[in-house]
Amino acid sequence: MTVRILLADDQPLVRSGLRVIIADHPDLEVVGEAASGSEAVRLVNDLVPDVVVMDIRMPGMDGIEATRLITDGPATTRVLVLTTFDEDDHIYGALRAGASGFVVKDMALDDILGAIRVVAAGDALIAPGVTRRLIADFAGRPESPPKPSPRPVENITEREREVLTLVGRGRSNTEIAEELFITVATAKSHVSRLLTKLGARDRVQLVITAYEVGLVTLSQ
Numbered sequence: 056m057t058v059r060i061l062l063a064d065d066q067p068l069v070r071s072g073l074r075v076i077i078a079d080h081p082d083l084e085v086v087g088e089a090a091s092g093s094e095a096v097r098l099v100n101d102l103v104p105d106v107v108v109m110d111i112r113m114p115g116m117d118g119i120e121a122t123r124l125i126t127d128g129p130a131t132t133r134v135l136v137l138t139t140f141d142e143d144d145h146i147y148g149a150l151r152a153g154a155s156g157f158v159v160k161d162m163a164l165d166d167i168l169g170a171i172r173v174v175a176a177g178d179a180l181i182a183p184g185v186t187r188r189l190i191a192d193f194a195g196r197p198e199s200p201p202k203p204s205p206r207p208v209e210n211i212t213e214r215e216r217e218v219l220t221l222v223g224r225g226r227s228n229t230e231i232a233e234e235l236f237i238t239v240a241t242a243k244s245h246v247s248r249l250l251t252k253l254g255a256r257d258r259v260q261l262v263i264t265a266y267e268v269g270l271v272t273l274s275q
Contacts, residue, residue, distance in 0.1 A: 058175040059086045063095035064110040092121030105175045110137045119148045126153025135174045155179045179258035210252050218245040223265025
């Protein structure tokens, strides 16, 4: 199936570049472009794309608020945040708003396209290096609560706790399986049960939960 994409960025050059790149891939299709958050929300309601590639900093309504409105709405559209990383200090907020992951503007083009496919398939994209910077960003905010001490997570088994810790460190299902000496299918099953038990929408929310309950810290 073709992945229908909405590009939301206030820089026409960025949108144009992505559109040209995506046009070379028959499984991807750009169905619309937005130059602001409010326009992105309107176009999602009109076009119902599979994925919005969303910039954070845009005039008027920013990408965080737009992400929140889109993910709270009736559409099944998922949001992949586009960031410059070294400049944007709202990554945690974007994920809290419902984004399924994010890509960096200077990433390899194939990686950006791969991220779009991953998010469209219903998974979340968050790499170990990204996880560390995400947690550092959150922990360094003046309004953030003190770093929590590890504590039990209700309704999950000890094995699921181990899996949650590894998810929080950015491990893939394959890496989790290797570290815990289980099959990939079993690792995937544990992750699925964690999503259900913790009421998490996707893997990104599991990463946030792992930090908030103290299973993952900046030193790990």
